[in-house]
Amino acid sequence: MLKTLRAGDGASGVFLIVVGAIALAASTTIAAGAGGRLHPRTLPIAIGALLVLGGAWLIVRARSKQYQDQAIDWPDRAGWRNWYAALALMALYAALMQALGFITTTFIFIAAFIWYFGKFKPWVALAWGFGTVAFIYLLFIRLLQMELPAGWLAF
Amino acid sequence: MLAQGFASALSPINLLFALIGCIAGTLVGVLPGLGPTAAIAMLLPLTTMLPPAPAIIMMAAIYYGAMYGGSTTAILVNIPGEASSVPTAIDGYQLNQQGRGGPTLGISAITSFVAGTIGVVGLTFFAPLLSQVALAFGPPEYFALAFLGLSLIISLSGRALVKGILAAAFGLLTAMIGLDPLTGVARLTFGQPLLMAGIEFVPIIMGLFAISEVLLNVESSVRGILSDQKIEWLPSWQDLKETWAAMLRSGFLGFFMGLIPGCSPAVTSFMAYDMEKRFSKHPEKFGKGAMDAVAAVEGANNATASGGFVPLFSFGIPSGPALAVLLGGFMMYGLQPGPRLMTEQPQLLWTIIASMYIGNVMLLILNLPLVGVWARMALIPFPILGPLIVAFTFIGAYSLRFQMLDIWIVLLFGVIGYLMRKFGFPVAPMVLAAVLAKMLETALMQSLVISQGSALIFFTRPISVVFMIVALFFIARGVWLQIRTPAANIALESDV
Amino acid sequence: MKKTWLVVLGLSIVAVVIAACASEPPKPTEAPYPTKQITYMIPFDPGGQSDREARRQQPFLEKSLSQKIVIDYKVGGGGAVGWAELVRAKPDGYYIAGVNLPHIILQPLQQDTGYKTEQIVPVVFFQRxxxxxxxxxxxxxxxxxxxxxxxxxxxxxxxxxxxxxxxxxxxxxxxxxxxxxxxxxxxxxxxxxxxxxxxxxxxxxxxxxxxxxxxxxxxxxxxxxxxxxxxxxxxxxxxxxxxxGVDMIEAIDRGVGVPVGTPDYVVKKLETAFLEIAKNPDIVADMKKQGFVPLAMGAAESKTHVEKMLATYKELVKDIK
CATH class of the missing domain: 3.40.190.10 (Periplasmic binding protein-like II)
Incomplete structure (x- = not known):
């Protein structure tokens, strides 16, 4: 699927048309602002239209004969596995952050990432996780008094 | 006057606080997402304990110090902490991958020093002369400036012009989400209160660069960002010889742009990148690791930062959010920067200006040895560096507004950035457009109100007409080159 | 048959539990306040007037309430984003915010901003x-x-x-x-x-x-x-x-507010703390020097003030829309 730039251009063209169409639809309902010469919806509509036209142009161009096609440098099967694993780890990290707290999730995320992707012993992963968390705690929470999500284990 | 200023800036307490400010500024600059604005605001309560000179010296040092540090992560791990270091990342990261991370960081520090000093010299000797520049810019001029900025999309897109324009349109669209900056009407929020605040461009940048970089790294068999090449630490004479002209040129450009309130270092650094590409003897190397590109960008954003002190000191007009907080610091002491302060409190003002010379020297001394420390970061194997990048990116994004939404935006744009690189869409135009969108729309609306709906206003005022003509020339030339070489506009994209 | 029996039993257990929860005696009316840190949210950029005022009050508040005061920013939409957040917060006095007039009156009149003027209880207006x-x-x-x-x-x-x-x-x-x-x-x-x-x-x-x-x-x-x-x-x-010869009085007032439903004794406590600061001669002098008019409008007075302005502005806004 989408092995070449030709296919990629087609797909991105479709995506941009969809985004542009959504923007157009959402822009028509924008209310008029009080006393302005430029209606607040003018630019969003113009940009939505540009995206639709540009997306269509990408599709047309991708179908033309002159198009010099080129393979997209996708990862191999193992690469994809890693890719999904990394994205899933990051998404889990973000999803659990509020419930478990920033410190806890960061520790788990860093340790898990290093353990999964690195060829290290588990203690190396745990040590990095611990070290980072300690650094973050001291610098951001203690010194800069930043309000990071605390979660259950409120520090 | 300057001599007296130096005498008082060199007093132990003032030196100490300048140093603290420089260290804090470097730190704030290095940590992605954490900007000088928040750091200075956090220090405002300190003003109740300190006399004005050391407190303001420290706050100012944080501001210009952050510009030194901002390039570090951009060069080493392709994470520009703020929009102004996006063009740094383009070439800086390439150089780092070629094993030239150390010299690049060194050049960046030296450039920051040169440009920072140009800015302070300008501030010292020409502030009264140049202060009128700030007032010459009304809405039509800002629109013309933003339009000129947008025309840079053409050169930033390289050969992928259509894709660059579409990326920019997408960037503009994201910037439109939220309440209209002038009329406060909700746009593209789909009824979601969270979206009313709009989407900040910092999480977008972090996603496009940092997270997509992580995704690119894990897909190929896991490796370090730098494998086992020999690493140089400091720039050679050759590097200096190649970049000194770029430093000076962009230093002057940056300083002049800094005189215009509201022209952020982000805009200037893109302009400097483009300008240097036109001056350079090897424009084809831009985007693939040109040292002079890094020098141009760093010179521009540092000098813009110092240039912003001119309207601040001469009229009390802050150029951006960080200087607005600094102005707040002045006000906590009941001081109002402006012509009156120059005559009533010259001693204080000159002490602050003198401290900026000293601060720039401190920053250079501080940053050059740090280069060795930072450059080692590139040797950390990716499985360790990757999660650290993610964690610090998330902190940075979250700290902007303390909202989970910003973290999800980082992730979303991480995937978007990844796909853009695979499909050959240049990323830089999108960032540039997102940065310029507000200025463009606000100024357009204001100009049309003033002219009662006539677009002629942009062509009847001297400054704006020059900008408009230059912009139209760039656009026409870009389109012409594109048409003349049709084969080029098909595949092969520059990987910006 | 057995199944129905189980369902009936299950439902009755649920009903009993719900009833028990509902009839639980209400908590004592005057819990000590404050017992933990208070978040003071500013819906504008750091360094602006509202922020500077909050920073000036921070040490005094910490002293008189003997709790930490954390200043937090929720910026956007000319304050609307922050105020929408304020009215969604728990009305327990641990989340307070800077409020501005006429902003909190005009914004909800213009469009759906995620909060209504009546949902914000002004505690003290301290600056004009x-x-x-x-x-x-x-x-x-x-x-x-x-x-x-x-x-x-x-x-x-x-x-x-x-x-x-x-x-x-x-x-x-x-x-x-x-x-x-x-x-x-x-x-x-x-x-x-x-x-x-x-x-x-x-x-x-x-x-x-x-x-x-x-x-x-x-x-x-x-x-x-x-x-x-x-x-x-x-x-x-x-x-x-x-x-x-032009009879016109217009001003921007800055103060602090809490979500509607906050217990009276909590409002009272905050009111006392903020009024004390607003009347502090040093702060009054500082404000005057910087071009502000110091105010010390208590909760009751602030409420009538907002109500009066709301009525006036409703009339005026008819003309723009």
Whole structure:
């Protein structure tokens, strides 16, 4: 699927048309602002239209004969596995952050990432996780008094 | 006057606080997402304990110090902490991958020093002369400036012009989400209160660069960002010889742009990148690791930062959010920067200006040895560096507004950035457009109100007409080159 | 059959549990407050007027409430984003926010902003910035009369700059138009800095601006009229609108508020703490020096003040929409 730039251009063209169409639809309902010469919806509509036209142009161009096609440098099967694993780890990290707290999730995320992707012993992963968390705690929470999500284990 | 200023800036307490400010500024600059604005605001309560000179010296040092540090992560791990270091990342990261991370960081520090000093010299000797520049810019001029900025999309897109324009349109669209900056009407929020605040461009940048970089790294068999090449630490004479002209040129450009309130270092650094590409003897190397590109960008954003002190000191007009907080610091002491302060409190003002010379020297001394420390970061194997990048990116994004939404935006744009690189869409135009969108729309609306709906206003005022003509020339030339070489506009994209 | 029996049993257990929860005796009415840190949210950028005031109050509040006060920012939509957040917060007094008038009245009148004026309980208003009309120092208009006459002669030709639309500045311009029977060309800006830069550079003919900005730039401006009952102490040479026959009083008030439903004793406690600061002679003197009018409006007074303004503005806004 989408092995070449030709296919990629087609797909991105479709995506941009969809985004542009959504923007157009959402822009028509924008209310008029009080006393302005430029209606607040003018630019969003113009940009939505540009995206639709540009997306269509990408599709047309991708179908033309002159198009010099080129393979997209996708990862191999193992690469994809890693890719999904990394994205899933990051998404889990973000999803659990509020419930478990920033410190806890960061520790788990860093340790898990290093353990999964690195060829290290588990203690190396745990040590990095611990070290980072300690650094973050001291610098951001203690010194800069930043309000990071605390979660259950409120520090 | 300057001599007296130096005498008082060199007093132990003032030196100490300048140093603290420089260290804090470097730190704030290095940590992605954490900007000088928040750091200075956090220090405002300190003003109740300190006399004005050391407190303001420290706050100012944080501001210009952050510009030194901002390039570090951009060069080493392709994470520009703020929009102004996006063009740094383009070439800086390439150089780092070629094993030239150390010299690049060194050049960046030296450039920051040169440009920072140009800015302070300008501030010292020409502030009264140049202060009128700030007032010459009304809405039509800002629109013309933003339009000129947008025309840079053409050169930033390289050969992928259509894709660059579409990326920019997408960037503009994201910037439109939220309440209209002038009329406060909700746009593209789909009824979601969270979206009313709009989407900040910092999480977008972090996603496009940092997270997509992580995704690119894990897909190929896991490796370090730098494998086992020999690493140089400091720039050679050759590097200096190649970049000194770029430093000076962009230093002057940056300083002049800094005189215009509201022209952020982000805009200037893109302009400097483009300008240097036109001056350079090897424009084809831009985007693939040109040292002079890094020098141009760093010179521009540092000098813009110092240039912003001119309207601040001469009229009390802050150029951006960080200087607005600094102005707040002045006000906590009941001081109002402006012509009156120059005559009533010259001693204080000159002490602050003198401290900026000293601060720039401190920053250079501080940053050059740090280069060795930072450059080692590139040797950390990716499985360790990757999660650290993610964690610090998330902190940075979250700290902007303390909202989970910003973290999800980082992730979303991480995937978007990844796909853009695979499909050959240049990323830089999108960032540039997102940065310029507000200025463009606000100024357009204001100009049309003033002219009662006539677009002629942009062509009847001297400054704006020059900008408009230059912009139209760039656009026409870009389109012409594109048409003349049709084969080029098909595949092969520059990987910006 | 067995199954039905189980379901009935299950449902009755659920019902009993719910009933038990509902009939649980209410908590004692006056829990000690505050027992933990209080978040003081500012819906504007750090370094702005609201933030500076909060930073000034912070150490005093920490002393009198003997708890940590954390200043937090929820910026966006001219404050709307922060206030929408405030009314969603638990009304227990641990999440308080800076509130501005007329913002919290005008925004909900314009569109659905995620909060309503009535959902915010003002605790104390501590600062006022009257609005004034000014032109560049080299402007041809020497007085309010000349200015209005010029607008009469050429309607919509005179540009007046202010911050935002549907804002205090915009409303003041509209009110002046209505009273004087003229029409200006109102140019909105994104804040005080760009607005003042534009008038100093002569890009707009006049501005409606906050008193502290007028104090800042008084040397480069000609101050035509102040929209306050009396002359402003720091600008004694600036006449009021009233003196010149235009009965107009417009100001921006800053204070602190809590979500509706906050217990009275909590409001009382906060009110005492904030009023004490508002009456502190050092702070009063500082505010005056910086071009503000210090206020010390307690909770009851603040509430009537908001209600009165809401009624007035509802009338005025009909004209814009």
């Amino acid at each position: 910035t009257p609005l004034g009309l000014a032109v560049p120092a080299n402007s041809p208009y020497k007085s309010l009369k000349e200015f209005i006459d010029a607008a009469k002669a050429k309607p919509e030709s005179i540009t007046v700059g202010g911050s935002g639309t549907f804002s205090g500045h915009h409303i003041a311009t509209l009110r002046l138009q209505k009273i004087a029977g003229v029409k200006f060309n109102y140019v909105p800006f994104t804040g005080a800095a760009p607005q003042m830069t534009a008038v100093l550079g002569g890009h707009v003919n006049a501005v409606i601006a906050n008193s502290d900005d007028l104090v800042k730039y008084k040397d480069q401006l000609r101050l035509l009229a102040m929209a306050d009952a009396d002359r402003f102490p720091l600008l004694p040479e600036m006449p009021t609108f009233k003196e010149q």
